[in-house]
Amino acid sequence: MDTTIKNSNLKSEEYFINMGPQHPATHGVLRLLLTIDGEIIKKVEPDLGYIHRSIEKMCERDSYQQIVHLTDRMDYLSSHINNEAVCLTVEKALELEVPERVKVIRTIIGELTRIASHTLWWGVMGMDVGALTTYFYGFRDRELINDIFEETCGARLTMNYNIPGGLMFDIHPNFVKRTKDFIAHFKTKLPEYDTLLTGNVIFQKRMKGVGMLTKEDAISFGASGPVGRGSGYSCDVRKHHSYSAYDKVNFNEILKTEGDSFARYQVRIEEMWESMSIIEQLIDNIPEGDVQVATNAVIKLPKGEFYQKVETARGELGVYINSTGTKNPYRLKFRSPGFSNLSLLNHIAVGGKIGDLVASMATLDLVIPDIDR
Amino acid sequence: MNISLNITKTITELLSGFMSEGAANIGAMVTIALIYLAIFAVAGLYLVLLERKVAAWFQLRIGPNRVGPWGLLQTMADALKLVSKELTGTVKADKFLYNLAPYFVIVSSLMALSVFPFTQDFQAFDINIGIFFLIAISSLGVIGILLGGWASNNKFALIGAMRSGVQTISYELSVGLSLLTMVLITGSLQLSEIVEVQKNGWLIVQGHIPAVIAFMIYMIAGTAETNRAPFDMVEAESELGAGFHTEYSGMKFAYFFLAEFINMFIIAAIATTVFFGGWLSPFGITESIPWLGVFWFVGKTLVLVFLMMWFRWTFPRLRVDQLLTLEWKYLLPLNLLNIILMALIVWLNLTIQF
Amino acid sequence: MDLTKDFKTEFMTNEALQNLISSWISELEFTEESSEFLNITVKAEQLHQLMSQLKSNTETNFDYLFCLTGIDWGKELGVIYHLESTTHRHIIVVKVQTEDRENPTFDSVCDIWKTADFHEREVFDFFGIKFNNHPNLKRLFLTDEWEGFPLRKDYVDEINMVIK
Numbered sequence: 001m002d003t004t005i006k007n008s009n010l011k012s013e014e015y016f017i018n019m020g021p022q023h024p025a026t027h028g029v030l031r032l033l034l035t036i037d038g039e040i041i042k043k044v045e046p047d048l049g050y051i052h053r054s055i056e057k058m059c060e061r062d063s064y065q066q067i068v069h070l071t072d073r074m075d076y077l078s079s080h081i082n083n084e085a086v087c088l089t090v091e092k093a094l095e096l097e098v099p100e101r102v103k104v105i106r107t108i109i110g111e112l113t114r115i116a117s118h119t120l121w122w123g124v125m126g127m128d129v130g131a132l133t134t135y136f137y138g139f140r141d142r143e144l145i146n147d148i149f150e151e152t153c154g155a156r157l158t159m160n161y162n163i164p165g166g167l168m169f170d171i172h173p174n175f176v177k178r179t180k181d182f183i184a185h186f187k188t189k190l191p192e193y194d195t196l197l198t199g200n201v202i203f204q205k206r207m208k209g210v211g212m213l214t215k216e217d218a219i220s221f222g223a224s225g226p227v228g229r230g231s232g233y234s235c236d237v238r239k240h241h242s243y244s245a246y247d248k249v250n251f252n253e254i255l256k257t258e259g260d261s262f263a264r265y266q267v268r269i270e271e272m273w274e275s276m277s278i279i280e281q282l283i284d285n286i287p288e289g290d291v292q293v294a295t296n297a298v299i300k301l302p303k304g305e306f307y308q309k310v311e312t313a314r315g316e317l318g319v320y321i322n323s324t325g326t327k328n329p330y331r332l333k334f335r336s337p338g339f340s341n342l343s344l345l346n347h348i349a350v351g352g353k354i355g356d357l358v359a360s361m362a363t364l365d366l367v368i369p370d371i372d373r
Numbered sequence: 374m375n376i377s378l379n380i381t382k383t384i385t386e387l388l389s390g391f392m393s394e395g396a397a398n399i400g401a402m403v404t405i406a407l408i409y410l411a412i413f414a415v416a417g418l419y420l421v422l423l424e425r426k427v428a429a430w431f432q433l434r435i436g437p438n439r440v441g442p443w444g445l446l447q448t449m450a451d452a453l454k455l456v457s458k459e460l461t462g463t464v465k466a467d468k469f470l471y472n473l474a475p476y477f478v479i480v481s482s483l484m485a486l487s488v489f490p491f492t493q494d495f496q497a498f499d500i501n502i503g504i505f506f507l508i509a510i511s512s513l514g515v516i517g518i519l520l521g522g523w524a525s526n527n528k529f530a531l532i533g534a535m536r537s538g539v540q541t542i543s544y545e546l547s548v549g550l551s552l553l554t555m556v557l558i559t560g561s562l563q564l565s566e567i568v569e570v571q572k573n574g575w576l577i578v579q580g581h582i583p584a585v586i587a588f589m590i591y592m593i594a595g596t597a598e599t600n601r602a603p604f605d606m607v608e609a610e611s612e613l614g615a616g617f618h619t620e621y622s623g624m625k626f627a628y629f630f631l632a633e634f635i636n637m638f639i640i641a642a643i644a645t646t647v648f649f650g651g652w653l654s655p656f657g658i659t660e661s662i663p664w665l666g667v668f669w670f671v672g673k674t675l676v677l678v679f680l681m682m683w684f685r686w687t688f689p690r691l692r693v694d695q696l697l698t699l700e701w702k703y704l705l706p707l708n709l710l711n712i713i714l715m716a717l718i719v720w721l722n723l724t725i726q727f
Numbered sequence: 728m729d730l731t732k733d734f735k736t737e738f739m740t741n742e743a744l745q746n747l748i749s750s751w752i753s754e755l756e757f758t759e760e761s762s763e764f765l766n767i768t769v770k771a772e773q774l775h776q777l778m779s780q781l782k783s784n785t786e787t788n789f790d791y792l793f794c795l796t797g798i799d800w801g802k803e804l805g806v807i808y809h810l811e812s813t814t815h816r817h818i819i820v821v822k823v824q825t826e827d828r829e830n831p832t833f834d835s836v837c838d839i840w841k842t843a844d845f846h847e848r849e850v851f852d853f854f855g856i857k858f859n860n861h862p863n864l865k866r867l868f869l870t871d872e873w874e875g876f877p878l879r880k881d882y883v884d885e886i887n888m889v890i891k
Contacts, residue, residue: 061889302761303761305766306763343844
C-alpha cells in the first residue's frame with residue numbers, strides 16, 4: 001500500500017505501539033512490539049521473558065521426581081500431559097515398563113486435559129474477537145473436568161498426578177462415573193459452541209482467510225498441534241510417535257488444508273469430539289492392576305541422551321534429557337509448542353489489521369509460561 | 374389527573390406568579406434541566422444494572438446481587454466509588470481538551486433527551502425540527518470522543534478515537550437516511566406531530582415493507598452510532614485496551630460510560646417515536662389516560678434497548694474495514710433505494726391506514 | 728499426492744542414513760551409543776553445508792527441526808539439533824561444539840528452518856553462542872543489560888540462584 005498521498009504535502013508514517021505486557025489479548029505477559037501503518041501491521045516483534053523462571057536451570061539441580069512438579073508451571077493448561085512427558089522420558093531411560101492400568105489412566109486424564117484446555121481456549125478466543133459470552137460457556141464445561149481432577153488428583157490446575165514409574169495413587173472411586181457423566185453432558189453442550197460462535201457470519205468473516213499459513217511454512221516454523229494441522233501438516237504425536245495407550249484406541253487426526261484462522265479453530269473443535277471418543281473407548285476398559293512400579297528413592301538415569309515427545313493441547317512438547325549418570329540431569333531441555341508457534345506470529349500477522357492480529361494470535365492458543373519456561 | 378402534563382408550561386406559569394416573565398422562562402428552563410439531569414443520571418445507572426443483569430442472564434450467571442435487594446443498589450455504589458476515585462491523567466496530555474472531552478459527550482447526549490414526547494404534551498421542548506435536531510445533537514458526541522482520544526496522548530486512545538470518527542461519520546448517514554424515509558410518511562420533522570400521525574397506525578405498519586427495511590437499517594446503524602458491540606471498534610478491549618477512554622479514570626470515565634448508556638436509550642427512544650408510535654398504546658387501549666403514555670413509551674424503548682443488549686452479548690466484533698464495507702457498500706445503497714421505494718408508496722397512496 | 732515421490736523415498740534406517748550421509752562429508756562422527764537416534768558430530772565449519780544437504784536431499788529430507796538445544800560441556804559449548812523428516816518420519820541428531828568459550832560462533836541455520844530464528848536467539852541468550860548470518864541476533868528473554876549467560880555451568884548469581 002502506498003504510504004504517501006500523491007501530490008500532497010500530507011504524509012503518513014509508520015509508528016510503534018506496545019501491545020502488552022499487560023494487555024487483554026496477550027493472555028498473560030507477552031509483549032508485542034508492533035510497527036503499524038495506520039491500522040495495518042507491518043511488523044510484530046515479540047519481547048519475551050516477563051515470566052521466565054529458568055525452569056531448565058532449576059531442573060539441573062533437582063531430582064527427577066522434583067522436575068515433574070516444575071513442569072506443571074510451564075503450560076499450566078496441559079499440566080498433566082507435561083508431567084507425563086517427563087515421566088515417560090525417565091521411564092524410557094530406566095527401561096521401566098509401567099502397568100497397563102497406568103497407561104490407560106494417563107491417556108484418559110490426558111484427553112480430559114485436552115478438552116479442558118480447548119474449552120478454555122474457545123472461551124477466550126471468542127472474547128478476543130469480541131463475543132464475550134463464549135467465555136462463560138467454555139468455563140461452564142471446564143469446571144466439570146476440574147471437579148473430576150480435584151477428586152482424583154487433589155488439584156484442579158497443577159495436578160502432579162504422575163510420578164516416574166506410574167501414578168501417585170489410584171483413581172477416585174467416582175472417577176469413572178463422573179467422567180461418563182461429563183462425556184454425556186458435553187455431547188449436548190459442544191454443539192452449542194457451534195450455534196453460538198462457529199456459524200456466526202461476523203465470526204466467519206473475521207476468521208476466514210486471516211492469518212494464512214501454508215503447509216511448508218508450518219513445517220519450517222516448527223508449528224505443531226492444531227496450528228500445524230490447520231495447515232494440513234500431519235503432526236499429531238499421538239499418531240506418529242504413539243505413547244501411553246494411544247496405540248490401543250481408534251481416533252482420527254484432524255487435518256484441515258485451508259491454513260487460515262478458521263481452519264485452526266475447526267481443528268480444535270473437532271479434536272474435542274475425538275478426545276471424547278478416545279475417553280469413551282477407554283473408560284470402561286481400565287485394566288486392573290498396580291498404579292506404580294517401585295523405583296529407587298533416588299532415581300539415577302544411566303549415562304546418555306533421552307528424548308520423548310508428547311502431544312499437549314498446544315502441540316508437540318519435547319523433553320530432552322542429557323544424563324551423566326547422576327541423580328540430576330546434566331542438561332534438560334523442554335521443546336515447548338508455544339515457543340515455535342509464537343515464532344510464526346509475525347509471518348501470519350503482517351499485512352493484516354490490528355483486529356486480524358488479535359484473531360490469529362487467539363488461534364495460536366499461546367500460553368505464556370509455556371514460552372517463557 | 375388535574376396537573377397538566379405540559380411541564381414547561383406548568384412550571385413557567387407557576388414561576389411567573391412571583392417573578393417577571395423573562396426570569397420565569399429562564400427559571401423554568403433551569404428547573405426542567407435539573408429534573409431531567411437527575412432522572413436520567415439515575416436512569417442511566419439503572420440501564421447499566423439492566424445491562425449487567427441481561428448479560429448475566431445470557432452468560433449463565435446471576436449478576437449483581439449483593440448490594441441492596443436483588444443488587445438494585447449495585448450501580449449506585451459503583452457510581453459513588455467512581456465519584457470518590459482519584460482523577461488520573463497523563464503528564465503530556467493536552468489538559469484543556471482532555472478535561473473538556475467527557476463533558477462534550479455527556480452534555481450532547483443529555484441535550485438530545487429534551488425533545489422526546491414521553492406522553493401527550495409531556496415534552497420539555499417541542500421544536501418543529503425535532504428529528505433534525507436529534508441527528509445533529511447526537512453527532513456532536515463524537516467530537517468529545519475524538520478530543521478525548523487525541524488529548525490523552527496515548528496511541529491506543531488515538532487509534533480508538535480515529536476509528537470512532539470514521540465509524541460515526543459513516544453510520545450517521547444511515548441513521549439520517551432511514552429516519553428520512555419515515556419522514557416521507559409523516560411529512561413533519563416535529564416529534565409530537567410524528568406521534569400524532571401514528572394514531573392511524575404505527576409507522577412501521579403504515580409504511581410496511583420500506584418501513585421494516587428502514588427500521589432494520591436504523592437499528593444496525595444506531596448500534597454502531599453508540600459504539601456498542603458488534604461495532605465497538607472504538608473500545609475493542611481485546612485490541613486497544615479500553616480505546617479512547619484508556620487514560621480516563623473516576624468521574625470522567627463515568628461520564629463516558631453513562632453517555633454510552635444514555636445514547637443507547639436515545640437511539641431506542643428515537644426508534645420508538647418514529648417506528649412504534651411513541652407513547653401511543655397498542656390499539657388505543659389506554660387512550661383515555663394520557664399519563665400511561667409514559668409507561669408505553671418507556672416499555673417500548675426498553676424492549677429495543679434489550680434488543681441492543683442482545684446484539685452485544687451474542688455477536689463477535691467486526692473488523693474496522695468490514696465495518697466500513699457494511700456501511701458504504703451495503704447499507705447506504707440499500708437505504709437510498711429504500712427512500713425511493715417509500716416515496717413511491719406514499720405517492721401511490723399504498724400506505725396502510727387504520 | 729505425488730505417489731512416485733513416496734515410492735522413491737521412504738523411511739531410512741540409521742545404518743542407511745549413516746551410509747548416505749558419510750558419502751557427502753568425510754569427517755563426520757557417527758554414533759548410536761547411549762541414544763535412541765543416530766548422532767552425527769560435525770565440525771563447526773561444515774555445519775551449514777551438512778544441514779542444507781540434510782534438508783534438500785530428497786532421500787533424507789529433514790524438513791522439521793523440532794528441537795535445538797544449547798549445552799555446556801564444562802569445557803566446550805555445543806548445540807544439538809534434532810531433525811525429523813515429515814515425509815519419511817526418520818529422526819537424526821546433529822551435534823556441533825566448540826572450545827572457544829569467549830566467542831563461540833556457529834553458522835545459523837535460520838535460512839534452512841525458520842523456526843531456528845527463535846531457538847537460536849534462545850541459545851544466544853542463555854549460552855552466549857553466536858550464530859553467523861542470523862537476521863536478528865539479540866537477547867530474547869533477558870534484558871540487553873544482563874551480564875553473563877545463565878545456563879552455562881560456570882554462571883554464578885548469588886542472589887537469584889538457590890544451590891543445594
